[in-house]
Amino acid sequence: MAEDDQKRVSAAARLFDVRRVIxxxxxxxxxxxxxxxxxxxxEEIDKAEGVRINLWMGLAMLALGLFFLLWLRLNxxxxxxxxxxxEQ
Amino acid sequence: xxxxxxxxLRLDLDIFDYLILVLYFGTVLGVGFxxxxxxRTSADFFLSGRAMPAWVTGLAFVSANLGxxxxxxxxxxGAQYGLMTLHYYWVGAVPAMVFLGIVMMPFYYGSKVHxxxxxxxxxxxxxxxxxxxxxxxxxxxxxxxxxxxxxxxxLQALLGWPLWVSIGLGAAIVLIYIGVGGLSSAIYNEVxxxxxxxxxxxxxxxxxxxxxxxxxxxxxxxRQSPLGDAALHTWSNTGSSDANPLGANWIGIIFxxxxxxxxxxxxxxxxxxxRALSAKDMNAARRTxxxxxxxxxxxxxxxxxxxxxxxxxxxxxxxxxxxxxxxxAIPLLMRDLLPNxxxxxAVTGLLASFMAGMAANVSGFNTVFTYDIWQPYIRKGxxxxxxxxxxxxxxxxxxxxxxxxAFIAAGYDNIMNYIQALFSLFxxxxxxxxIVGMFWKRMSAWxxxxxxxxxxxxxxxxYLAHLGDVIKFNSDLEESFWGAGAAFVxxxxxxxxxxxxxxxxxxxxxxxxxxxxxxxSTGADxxxxxEKVWWRNPVLLGxxxxxxxxxxxxxxx
Numbered sequence: 001m002a003e004d005d006q007k008r009v010s011a012a013a014r015l016f017d018v019r020r021v022i023x024x025x026x027x028x029x030x031x032x033x034x035x036x037x038x039x040x041x042x043e044e045i046d047k048a049e050g051v052r053i054n055l056w057m058g059l060a061m062l063a064l065g066l067f068f069l070l071w072l073r074l075n076x077x078x079x080x081x082x083x084x085x086x087e088q
Numbered sequence: 089x090x091x092x093x094x095x096x097l098r099l100d101l102d103i104f105d106y107l108i109l110v111l112y113f114g115t116v117l118g119v120g121f122x123x124x125x126x127x128r129t130s131a132d133f134f135l136s137g138r139a140m141p142a143w144v145t146g147l148a149f150v151s152a153n154l155g156x157x158x159x160x161x162x163x164x165x166g167a168q169y170g171l172m173t174l175h176y177y178w179v180g181a182v183p184a185m186v187f188l189g190i191v192m193m194p195f196y197y198g199s200k201v202h203x204x205x206x207x208x209x210x211x212x213x214x215x216x217x218x219x220x221x222x223x224x225x226x227x228x229x230x231x232x233x234x235x236x237x238x239x240x241x242x243l244q245a246l247l248g249w250p251l252w253v254s255i256g257l258g259a260a261i262v263l264i265y266i267g268v269g270g271l272s273s274a275i276y277n278e279v280x281x282x283x284x285x286x287x288x289x290x291x292x293x294x295x296x297x298x299x300x301x302x303x304x305x306x307x308x309x310x311r312q313s314p315l316g317d318a319a320l321h322t323w324s325n326t327g328s329s330d331a332n333p334l335g336a337n338w339i340g341i342i343f344x345x346x347x348x349x350x351x352x353x354x355x356x357x358x359x360x361x362x363r364a365l366s367a368k369d370m371n372a373a374r375r376t377x378x379x380x381x382x383x384x385x386x387x388x389x390x391x392x393x394x395x396x397x398x399x400x401x402x403x404x405x406x407x408x409x410x411x412x413x414x415x416x417a418i419p420l421l422m423r424d425l426l427p428n429x430x431x432x433x434a435v436t437g438l439l440a441s442f443m444a445g446m447a448a449n450v451s452g453f454n455t456v457f458t459y460d461i462w463q464p465y466i467r468k469g470x471x472x473x474x475x476x477x478x479x480x481x482x483x484x485x486x487x488x489x490x491x492x493x494a495f496i497a498a499g500y501d502n503i504m505n506y507i508q509a510l511f512s513l514f515x516x517x518x519x520x521x522x523i524v525g526m527f528w529k530r531m532s533a534w535x536x537x538x539x540x541x542x543x544x545x546x547x548x549x550x551y552l553a554h555l556g557d558v559i560k561f562n563s564d565l566e567e568s569f570w571g572a573g574a575a576f577v578x579x580x581x582x583x584x585x586x587x588x589x590x591x592x593x594x595x596x597x598x599x600x601x602x603x604x605x606x607x608x609s610t611g612a613d614x615x616x617x618x619e620k621v622w623w624r625n626p627v628l629l630g631x632x633x634x635x636x637x638x639x640x641x642x643x644x645x
Contacts, residue, residue, distance in 0.1 A: 016122050018144060018276045022283060025115050029108060029287070029433065036104055036429035044427035049298045053291045054429040061287055061433075 017077045023068030030062025096411045097245040097419055105432025112284065112436045116265055116443070119276050123269030130476040133270035134455040135202060135366045140272075142372035144279055146379025149185075149363040150387075151278035154285055155445020156438055157238055159391055164414035166388075166395020167405060170310065170319025171644050172334040173392045178637040179346035182381045184354035186630035189378040192355050193364060193626075195526055197373040199600045202365070204358040205460040211525050211593075211601045212536030214464075219540055220518065221460035224358060227511035228453035229486045232446045233493020234507055239442035240494065245411070246419055246435065255494045258439075259487050262446050266454070267483040271366055274451040278363075281440040282383070288430075288437020289390035292418065295425040296397035306393075309400040319396070322644050335563040344569025348576045352515030356522055359452035374626040381633040385640060394421055446490070454482040509568075513551060516572035517543020520579035528583075529602045533593055535586035543579030547571040 037055030045052060101109075127133050140148075165173040201207045205224060209217035240254035265273050300306045311317050318325050318332055325332035326341060336344070354360060354377070364376035398405055398417035401424070405412050411420070422434050458479045467474075497503050521539045525531050550571040553559040561567040598605050622628055 018279055021115060021119055021276065022280055025111065025280065026283065026287075028111060032104060032108065033429045033433065040427060040429075044429075047427050048291075048295045048425060048430075051295050051298050053295055054427060056294075057287065057291050057430050057433070064283065064287075 017072055019068045019072040023065045023072065026061045026065030026068065028065075030058050030060075030065050032058070034058030034062060097416060097423060098248060099246045099419075099423055099431060099435065100428070101247065101432060101435065102428045105428055105435065108432035109436050109439070112440065113261060115280065116261060116277050119280070120265030120269035120273040123273035123276065126272060127270055127476070130458070130472050130479060131202075132272070133476050133479050134459065135362070136270070136272040136275060138366055139368050140275060140366050140372070142367060142375040142379055144275060145363045145367045145372065145376040147282045147383070148275040148278040149360060149376050150380035150383050151282040151285075151444050152360055152363060152448035153181075154282065154387070154441055155235060155448070156242070156441040157235060157445060159285070159289070159438075159441055160238075160242075160415050160418055162388070162391040163395035163398070163417040166392035167399040167414045167417050168395075169333040170315050170396065171322050171392065172319075172332060173395070174322055174388055174641075174644065175334075175341050175345060177384055177388050178640060179341060180350040181354065181384050182633055182637045183346060184350040185377040185381040185384065186633050187351065188355045188361070188364075189374045189376065189381075189626050190630050192522070192526070193374040193377070194370070195601060195603075196361060197365060197367070197370050202459045203456050204356055204361055205456055207601070208521075208536060209460075209464070211598070212521075213533040216521075216533070216536040216540055217460065218465070219537060220514075221456050223511075223514050223544075225453055225456050225461065227514065228359065228449040228456070229489040230493050230507050231511065232449035232453070232486065232490035234497060235442055235446040235449065236490055237494040237497040239439070239446075240498075242419065242438065242442075245416075246422075246438075251498060255491055258442065258446070259491050259494075262443055262450060263484060263487040266447055266450050267480050267487075270479070271362065271451050271455070274447045275363060275366060277447065278444055281444045284433070284440045285437040285444070286390065288434035288440075289394070289418075291426060291430040292394050292421050292434065293390050293397075296394055296401070296421055299425065300397055300400060306396060306400065310396055313400055315399065319399075320644065322641055324645055329562050329566065334565065336566055336569060340566060340569040344573050348516050348519065348572040349512075349568065351523075352517075352519040352572065352576075353512075356515060356518040358456060359448045362452055362455060371624060371626065375624070375629060378626055378630045378633060381630070382636075385633065385636055391418075394418055397421060450483060450486050450490070453486040454479050457482040457486070509551065509564075512568065513547045513571065513575070514544055516547055516575035517579035520576045521583065524580060524583045525602070527603045528587075529595065529598055529605055530587055530592045531583055532587045532590040534590045535583045538586045539579040539583040542582045543575040546578040547575035550574055 033054050035058070037052055037058045040052065040054055044054070048054075126137070129137070131137055162173060162176065165176070196204070196207060199207065199210065201210065205217050205221040208220050236255050236258055239258050240249075240251045243249045243254040244251055265277060269276075297303065297306065300309055307320055310319050313319070315333055321332075323338065326336070326338040329335055329337045329340070334341075360377075364373045367373040367376050395414075395417050398421055402412070402417070402420050405414065405417065405420070407413055418438075422431060426434055458475055462478050462482070463475060467478075493507075497507075517540050520543060521536055524539070525536060550559070550567065554561055554564075554567040554571075561570065595605055
C-alpha cells in the first residue's frame with residue numbers, strides 16, 4: 001500500500017494552485033466591498049460607529065488578493081515531477 | 089423553534105451580500121470539480137497524493153478546527169468567562185499542536201500510515217484498531233450532523249431560511265465538493281475558508297472596539313459588568329476553583345485542559361492529523377501543526393474579544409433561551425454593527441466555518457471507513473479503483489447519516505451537547521495509549537486495546553456520575569477536566585499491568601513505530617535536528633510559538 005502511494009505520479013502535484021483561487025476570490029470581494037464603501041450612505045457609516053468599514057475592509061481584501069496573485073506570479077508552481085526519489 | 093422563527097436576530101441582507109455569498113459557494117464547488125481532475129488513485133482522494141506544501145496544510149489544520157461551533161462557542165465563553173477563555177488557545181491548543189509537530193509527527197508520517205487508527209493496528213493489534221476506527225467513524229458522522237443542525241438553526245435565525253432548506257443545502261455542498269474532489273478539495277477549501285472567516289470576523293472586532301472606546305474602554309466597561317475585574321485576568325484568580333468565572337483552579341487548567349484534554353484532541357484526532365499526513369514531505373508534515381499554532385495564538389482577538397464586546401454592549405445577554413443566549417454573541421454584533429457589504433462577508437464567513445467543520449468530519453470519516461473498516465475487515469485485496477469508489481460512497485453515506493442526525497437533533501433539546509460530550513470521552517485515553525506505546529517498546533498488543541477501553545469507561549463513569557448528580561463538580565468544565573485526567577491515569581496504569589501479563593510484540597514489527605527502534609524517522613537525531621534553515625526548522629518554530637503563548641499572557645495575567 002504505502003509503496004504504491006509513493007510510486008505513482010503524485011497527481012495532486014498537477015493540481016491547480018490554491019493561491020490563484022484565494023487571490024481571485026479576494027480581488028473580486030475587495031472590488032465589490034470597496035465600491036460599496038465608496039458609495040456608503042451616512043446611515044450605514046453611522047451603523048458602523050462612524051468607521052468606513054466597507055472601504056477599509058474592501059481595500060484590505062483587495063490587497064490580500066493581489067498579494068496571493070503576486071506571490072503566484074513570482075513563485076509559480078513547479079512542473080510535476082515524475083520520479084520516485086521520495087525521501088531516503 | 090417558534091421563538092427563533094420570529095427572530096429579532098434577523099439580518100437585513102441586500103443583493104450585494106447575497107452576491108458575495110453566491111460567489112463563495114460557486115468558488116467552493118469550482119475547487120471541488122477542479123480537484124477532481126487530479127484524482128487518479130485512492131491515495132489522491134484520501135491523502136491529496138501527499139503533495140501539499142506546509143503553509144497550505146498548516147492553514148487547513150487550523151481551519152479544520154475553526155468550525156462555527158468553535159467560533160460561536162468561544163465568543164460565548166468570552167462573554168461568560170471573560171479572558172480566562174484564552175486558556176483554550178494558549179494552554180489548551182498551542183502546546184499540544186507544537187508537541188504533535190515535534191514529537192509525534194515523525195511516528196505518524198514516518199511510518200507511512202494512512203490514518204491514526206492504522207497506526208494503532210500496526211503498533212498494537214486489530215482489536216485496538218477496530219475499537220478506535222469504529223468509535224472515530226461514528227463520532228465523525230454524528231458530529232457532522234450536529235454541525236449541520238447548528239448551521240440550520242443559525243440560518244433560520246439570521247436569514248429566515250427553513251431548517252430543512254439549510255440542512256439540505258449545506259449537506260449537498262459539502263457532499264459535492266468532498267465526494268468529487270476528495271481531501272485536496274477539502275484542504276484547498278479550508279485554506280480559502282480560513283481567510284473568508286477572518287475577513288468576516290475582523291470587522292466585528294474593529295467596529296466593536298470603536299464602539300466601546302478602544303481596548304481601554306472595553307476594559308473599563310467589563311469591570312463595571314456583572315463579571316467584574318475577574319474577567320480581565322487569566323491566572324491571578326486561579327488559586328482556588330471558586331474564585332474565578334471559569335470555576336477551575338490552575339492545576340485543573342494546566343493538567344486537565346492543557347495536558348490531557350488538549351493533547352488528546354490535537355494529537356490523536358484524525359480529522360486534524362489527516363491534514364498533516366497529506367503534506368509533501370516529513371518536514372512539511374511536522375511544520376503543519378506548528379504553522380497552524382501561529383494563527384491559533386491570535387484567533388481569540390476575533391472570538392473572545394467580540395464576546396466581551398457583546399457582554400458590555402448587548403443588553404440582557406446571557407439569557408437561558410431565545411435570542412440573547414451567549415452563543416448568539418457574534419450574530420448579535422453582526423446585526424448591530426455591520427453595514428451591508430462586510431455583513432455579507434461575515435455571513436459568508438460564518439457559513440464557511442460551518443462547512444469547514446463538517447467537511448473535516450466527513451473527509452476524516454470516509455478515509456477511516458475505507459482504509460480502516462472496509463478494506464481490512466470486509467473486502468480485502470480489491471483494486472485501488474474499487475477503494476476509491478468505496479470512498480466516494482462512504483462520503484455519500486456519511487453525509488446522509490449526518491442529515492439524519494441533524495433532524496434527530498432538531499427534535500430533541502440538548503442532544504447536540506450530549507453527542508459532543510460523549511465523543512470527547514474517547515480522546516483522553518487515546519493520548520495516553522499513544523504516548524506510552526510510542527515510547528515504551530515493551531507495551532504489549534493487548535495492553536493497547538485494554539487501556540483504550542478501560543480509560544474510556546473511566547471517563548464515561550465520571551461523566552454519568554456527574555449527570556446523575558452522584559458526584560458534585562463546580563461546573564461541566566471541571567467535570568471534563570477530571571474525567572479526562574481519570575481516563576489518562578487509568579489508561580496508563582492498565583497499559584503497565586496488562587503488559588506484565590501479555591507478550592510484547594517482536595521488535596522487528598515495531599520499526600518506525602516506537603522511539604529508539606531503528607526505522608528511518610524516529611530517532612532522537614531526527615526529532616531534534618529537523619532542518620538547518622531556521623524558518624523551516626520545526627523545533628525552532630515550535631519553541632517560538634510556545635514562547636509567544638507565554639509572553640501573550642503577561643498583559644492579561
